[in-house]
Amino acid sequence: MIQELQTTFTQIEQQKKNLLASIADWTPERLALQPGEDAWCATEVIDHLCKTEALILSVLPQGMEDPxxxxxxxxxxxxxxxxxxxSEKQVKVPTTAHATLPAMNFLHQEVVQRWDRTRTELAQLLDAIQEDQLKxxxxxxxxxxxxxxxxVLTFFSVHMIHHTYQIKRLG
Known part of the structure; x- marks a missing residue:
């Protein structure tokens, strides 16, 4: 099971790299362009992905103590x-997950760096996991x-897929 988790982690890391590569040549203006009043720009999408993963990661140790x-x-x-x-269906963030809503008070590169740090923390958690903690x-x-x-790892993957569609609509 632990090996499967490592494989899934490698896959979501590749997804992240592919997503970021798809917008790597976008100008700062294009990254910040909001296509509509309630629509997110590319940097906001990345911020949301990062915040979602960081929030979930922050509660995992407690959850593993009391599954x-x-x-x-x-x-x-x-x-x-x-x-x-x-699917390509648009979905609203649940009202109970307001902490994952994006904010536009940062640079795109800052968001990417936060996401890198979150993924490093996830990798460290996975490296330290024991089989009995997976129940x-x-x-x-x-x-x-x-x-x-x-x-949770599968959620990270499909969540990125969902928002990759959103990024493609911005392109």
Whole structure:
């Protein structure tokens, strides 16, 4: 199981690199261009991805100390969210996740550096994980319910897929 987590981590790192490479040649003005009143610019999308991962990462150690049962409803809800995020359908951030909303008081490169630091912390957590810490739900997603660590990593992946569609619409 630990090897699978490392493989998934490698995959989400590659996704991140691909996403950032897709906008690497954009000008600062293009990165900050908002296509509409309630629409995010590319830098805001990256900020949201970073904030989401950092927030989840911040609660994982506590969740691993007290894992919760993952019931059938949690699994079904996660499967539905995963399918939704693999589609191009636009989705609003849950009101309970307001801390992950982006802000435009930074430079694009600062956001990328924060995301790099968050991923370094995630890699360190995965390097220190023991098999017995992989039982049960360690993060409660506001829409789906309890997620295991493998599901958290899958969430990071499909969340990026979802926002990659958004970046493509900006291009």
């Amino acid at each position: 919760q049962p993952i019931d059938k409803r949690d699994r079904v809800n996660f499967h539905m969210l995963e399918r939704l995020f693999r 049960g739900g360690i993060f409660r997603h506001p829409q789906t319910g309890w997620l295991s660590l493998p599901q």
